[in-house]
Amino acid sequence: MAAPNEWTDYFSPEQNYSKTFKPGIDITFPNDIIDVPRLNYSFNENATDSLEYSNFTSEDYCSSNHSHVYLNVTCEFPINYAEPMYGYIAPFLLATTTVANTLIVVVLSRRHMRTPTNVVLMAMALCDMFTMLFPAPWLFYMYTFGNHYKPLSPVRACQAWHYMNEVIPAMFHTASIWLTLALAVQRYIYVCHAPVARTWCTMPRVKKCLIYIGIAAFLHQLPRFFDHQYVPHVTVWRGHFEEVCRVQMAPWVHTLSLDAYFITYFAFRVLFVHLIPCTSLVVLNVLLFRAMRTAQINRQKLFKENRKSECKRLRDSNCTTLMLIVVVTVFLMVEIPVAVVTILHIISSTLVEILDYHIANILILITNFFIIVSYPINFAIYCGMSRQFRETFKELFIRGAVTSRNGGSSRYSLVNGPRTCTNETVL
Template sequence: MADKEWEEYFGEFNNKTKPKYEEYVPAEKNYSYFDNQTDAYSNFTSDDYCASNHSHVYLNVTCEFPINYAEPMYGYIAPFLLATTIVANTLIVVVLSRRHMRTPTNIVLMAMALCDMFTMLFPAPWLFYMYTFGNHYKPLSPTRACQAWNYMNEVIPAMFHTASIWLTLALAVQRYIYVCHAPVARTWCTMPRVIKCLIYIGVAAFLHQLPRFVDRRYVPHVTVWRGHFEEVCRIEIAPWVQTLSLDAYFISYYVFRVLFVHLIPCTSLVVLNVLLFKAMRTAQINRQKLFKENRKSECKKLRDSNCTTLMLIVVVTVFLMVEIPVAVVTILHIISSSIVEILDYHIANILVLVTNFFIIVSYPINFAIYCGMSRQFRETFKELFIRGAVTSRKNGGSSRYSLVNGPRTCTNETVL
């Protein structure tokens, strides 16, 4: 996409001849008479207006995504998903933060839960205001509100989601080391190293999104909206980006994102999942041999390791199911913007909307996976929130004491 096209997209318009109403507009404000409710555009439909250049004169949320899809997804379904995500991920953090649950693997799982929750929590107030309460068609003002919309709906969620992607990769790498290179795990998978890794991931995710905090600015802009003057926000590209070149900036950002946030992590996770599955099958064969030799203690350790691996494979697989479509759409967008135009952007926006929505749907699923596949997670949850579970623990029912009380019957559950 040429610099001129980027400028048009972000609203760098030279004001045309202003109508006689200019005398009523403060001199320091930008002015535009473009509006689909004026006499000139009163017959415009929403689709007509969003297809015109005038839609980018000021921030127009209605034109960001096809409203027929965005309103039911973000306005009516998202609030229930938000409530479910907050409850589920808060429970994950509470359970995994218990003293006996603090392991290198669980620390990563807890960080993933927090990142997923914040990814949805920050844009939630704006999604409610715009879509649930039906205010998406109204001009947004003042400029601080427009900046808050940009930061809370785009930049900060992207930062936490990027961190979540890299944490998932770190989890898979950690598990691969545990399973396939056990002697090295004692050195590389210690708690201090894992905490340092989490800090590095958080800092890297912030630095990745840092330019997006300052790559545009919102200036006051007066337009005629529904027959009266309204101050809105006009989007401008920051001067430092224009100096650098819009093509250089946006292509660099999206190429980096495609490579290091989508393509390389997803490809690595697919490979690691395959390797972990093969290692798990090999370990299962070895476990059967140990069981025949009546080496029950070793059999139990191998079983627990296998079940932990299986649970993490399921977590990573769910992640890949929702992330790969996003990666494909992003790659197509880069190709269409910089090489050859191959996308119908109306369809592309629908695809982006749907893929992002399924990412949101996936956030509460991990809680169900942990409850269904981890005996210790489930029993710790019962001890914390269900009466009578403490008595059961004292009687030896808790998996915390199962290693002391002797091996249990082999199951498909795991102790993290």
């Protein structure tokens, strides 16, 4: 069982394992920093004259045992990696993701594009975009503008940092993971159990499913809004008094015990956010690929029999299936490494210490960064693999691009007809 100070925070796709909670610390730092509870603090304005002060480097300070007495971002992340990735590259990724995912939502929200599959794709695009938008102001402030070394204050700013950089992004990212699983399950039903799709893959049922996923993701992260407390403190920082935020766990967490709380949280996250979804997606991808191969053989037979209409529907279905397989594969490539490190973290914290957390911090920072890199890729996949998406995009944003509505595109030949389990998924 883990000791209280062995648990670390990993709450969001932008977070890592470096921040170890040390409850109940009230320490005077020699020659560098003095922490005193604000309510019991009084001082003379000239008190700084009697303090011996020396400038510690960030490495010196963060390698000390007291590096997390107050909120200091330099000590929470491997700064040599975080600053270039999140300070200089992330702003471009944010702009690209925002534009790309906004275009996805605009295109898929068109009336002739509103299908159960496209509704899930829109929800995924929104969740991915919000996962980046909420922490973006803090990433700019801390890394782009170089303020990561400063103690964060006041208390409300520390709470906003916690919510916007850790809790809310984790909520949207969790929802995105479950939406990806729902998309794969939906496509599996369409391809392998077509009669059932008429009942289960209707628009009302899909919308209810999206609402349930959103509520479940919120409830999963709900304790994270209340498990931390930020207490105002006054400290001597670089030779002058500075009000900072002292981090401590909420009393109700201590009532439950740190072990019980963190084991419950991480066990749920490992099982239902990482392990089960990733394993299920691998299995579903394999099944969909096999079904697609079988459908391809059947399509060749239909082509030889000159049954062009059925052959065309099967081709469209296969194209949609292949595109979704690619989307899920990209998702798995960036999510599985995070799942592996999370599982190793659980083992290291509860059973036997097997992780070098300096290396683990760097690995998780890099894998989380690649998750961000993957967000704009879906737009390229849709444009490259979906004729219907391409044509709708051209009509909306490229002047003079007009698509024939008389059979030139499968979407126009099917949109006015009865919705079936096949044409619902044609993109």
